[in-house]
Amino acid sequence: MKIRKLLWGTLAVTVLWACDPNEPVSTYVNTAPVVKDHSFSAKEDISDTQIIGTVTAKDEVDHDKITFSIRTNDDDLFEISPSGNLSLAQGKHLDFETAEEHTITIMAHDGIVGRYAEVTIAVEDVEPEPDSPTIALNKESLELYTLDTETLTATVTNAEGLEIIWTSDNEEVATVDETGNVTAVKSGTAIITAKLGKTTTTCTVVVNPNVYVAGSITNDNNVSVAALWKNGVLQELSDGTTTAGARSVFVSGSDVYVTGFVNDANNIAIATLWKNGVAQEFSNGIVDAFPQSIYVDGQNVYVVGSMDYSPRMAVLWKNGVMTELYEGNNESWARSVSVIEGDVYVGGYIYDDNNLPVATLWKNGSTQELSNLNGSSAIISVFIDGSNVYGAGFSTNANNDRVATYWKNGIAQPFDDGNINTVIFSIFVQNDVVYATGNTGSFLSTVWIDGTPQYLTDGTHSADGISIAVDRDNVYVAGDDLGTKQVLWVNGTVQNFTDGTKFASGNSVFLK
Missing domain, CATH: 2.120.10.10 (Neuraminidase)
Incomplete structure (x- = not known):
């Protein structure tokens, strides 16, 4: 290395003679560029398109254009642009476990003479990203009646330290709590979203109204029975021993009100209100009473x-x-x-x-x-x-x-x-x-x-x-x-x- 630097020192001065006979004899002395050793650091996952650092040099006397090249490389890992931008060679990568540091020699050249410098690249260890979390629901869609509830079950992976965040895009139709319990509020459609980290999955909830029908049905003894159907399921409101009929139904909150009549033992129609299936009489039994609407x-x-x-x-x-x-x-x-x-x-x-x-x-x-x-x-x-x-x-x-x-x-x-x-x-x-x-x-x-x-x-x-x-x-x-x-x-x-x-x-x- 000393011999090489001595050689360049010997060549650092170039003498040129003037050729114009009318001019006195003169000489031109070129000054070599000045370049110092450089140190850079790079993460081991840096790509070959990213710049690790830029090598600089000075030519304050002649102001010649300086270009750069690599004289000694490390397993051909690196390349440098003429302007001094240092990067990985195409297709190359760093590995902290293989080498924590690399040293290369570059040359700064002004077109006539050049100078060498060492560039050290420290490799930074990068912890591998954990696998992305995944989340899946047991159902992609639900069909519920108003006020029904159902629990969505989430299966997750790589969820350490993460919570599932549950949301509904239409809480007027369906709500969801922090454990995935879905409650149908009123008819319509809502999207339930379960979010784990940056990963989400959804369930489409269709809410149908409960359908209540009040009326009557004839039993095996050919007696009219006051009846209430909820979503097609029959509930007999009277005992079937005397004629009865349900005329009107109204639902308030979770309470179901039905009005109609039940004949007593004297065959007098008694005005009757059933609240959640429990009968309440509200006429005097002297004359027939026929409720029609509630x-x-x-x-x-x-x-x-x-x-x-x-x-x-x-x-x-x-x-x-x-x-x-x-x-x-x-x-x-x-x-x-x-x-x-x-x-x-x-x-x-x-x-x-x-x-x-x-x-x-x-x-x-x-x-x-x-x-x-x-x-x-x-x-x-x-x-x-x-x-x-x-x-x-x-x-x-x-x-x-x-x-x-x-x-x-x-x-x-x-x-x-x-x-x-x-x-x-x-x-x-x-x-x-x-x-x-x-x-x-x-x-x-x-x-x-x-x-x-x-x-x-x-x-x-x-x-x-x-x-x-x-x-x-x-x-x-x-x-x-x-x-x-x-x-x-x-x-x-x-x-x-x-x-x-x-x-x-x-x-x-x-x-x-």
């Missing part, structure tokens, strides 16, 4: 129906206490009740002096003005949508035909031209679309959507659509059909709630 508002339970006085009288029970809605001398019926912001709306009819029913809407006990009350008419169903009050039933045309009609805020809106007898038994409004069910000509169970009829049966047997409810785009209709002896249609398709051997009737459908 609505629960907070802690208050409202039931409307009629007492079989002479004449029959429309009544309202609030928490079991009865109020007469009509005090005249003519027959009156209360068929439906709905409550909003403390206001109680009851739909029904009062017979006039010509013994024709006249559609009647009570608000907090006072009758409301309705249009198109010529001839006979009735309100059989009441529905509140925001500030709009709907009452549905029938009116009559000039030919004395019954015409399916609903009143919106007192204004009558018939469904057809009255050429055939039609009647609405139930109305439901969603997104300003009016859904109704009833019958056409006494035989055809019918659904109207904004006045356009769809027939649920073929007309060969007597059938009625008695109650309607809508969830998202699904239309549920409870009723009766002497042909199939079933009690529910969903989107026009009959559901097999019974074995089809005994007559059954669905008088009310409620979705929760």
